[in-house]
Amino acid sequence: MEAECISVWTKPWSNRSARVTLLVDFGSRFAVVTDPRSGFWFLPGGGVEQGESIEEAAKREAVEELGLEVNVNRVIATFNVTLISKDTREHLKIPPFAVVQITPTGGQLKKRYAPNREILLVRKGGHNILLQNLKLPVEYEWMKPYFCISREVVQELLRQPRQLHQ
Numbered sequence: 001m002e003a004e005c006i007s008v009w010t011k012p013w014s015n016r017s018a019r020v021t022l023l024v025d026f027g028s029r030f031a032v033v034t035d036p037r038s039g040f041w042f043l044p045g046g047g048v049e050q051g052e053s054i055e056e057a058a059k060r061e062a063v064e065e066l067g068l069e070v071n072v073n074r075v076i077a078t079f080n081v082t083l084i085s086k087d088t089r090e091h092l093k094i095p096p097f098a099v100v101q102i103t104p105t106g107g108q109l110k111k112r113y114a115p116n117r118e119i120l121l122v123r124k125g126g127h128n129i130l131l132q133n134l135k136l137p138v139e140y141e142w143m144k145p146y147f148c149i150s151r152e153v154v155q156e157l158l159r160q161p162r163q164l165h166q
Helices: 056-068 124-131 138-159 161-165
Strands: 002-007 018-023 029-034 043-048 069-084 091-107 112-114 116-123
Touching: 018 029, 018 056, 018 069, 018 138, 029 124, 043 056, 056 069, 056 091, 069 138, 091 138, 116 124, 124 138
Parallel strands: 002 069, 018 091
Antiparallel strands: 018 043, 029 116, 069 091, 112 116
């Protein structure tokens, strides 16, 4: 899938070959990371390190970021993202994002993801609340691709709610 985000980029995106976005399947719920002060949210994940496969990265990120050991079920989608500078209109193609469905097999889900960010479980039937209009806080501008991709995945869940269980 192709996605474009109009953004101001402040962090280098080229130091990773790809990024993984984790759709953590807890049966009737899934995990999101949120900043309760602003309402900003995204699906957890991180960068693929050199020599690492998407599956290996998904498992490592699940342990590091969420405290979970997981099975990797499948890659749901791959997004190729182009950032467009708000200021210069310059285009920057960044490494692809692979959205991976995972199922916890062990560990304990962390409550915190980073300072000012919490990990929440969202009920699948009630996840449309995530799609309400949200003004992106300035401090999260550089994370706009994560947010855009997370919204796309959640919108797809609304269209095809059984997709998560395949």
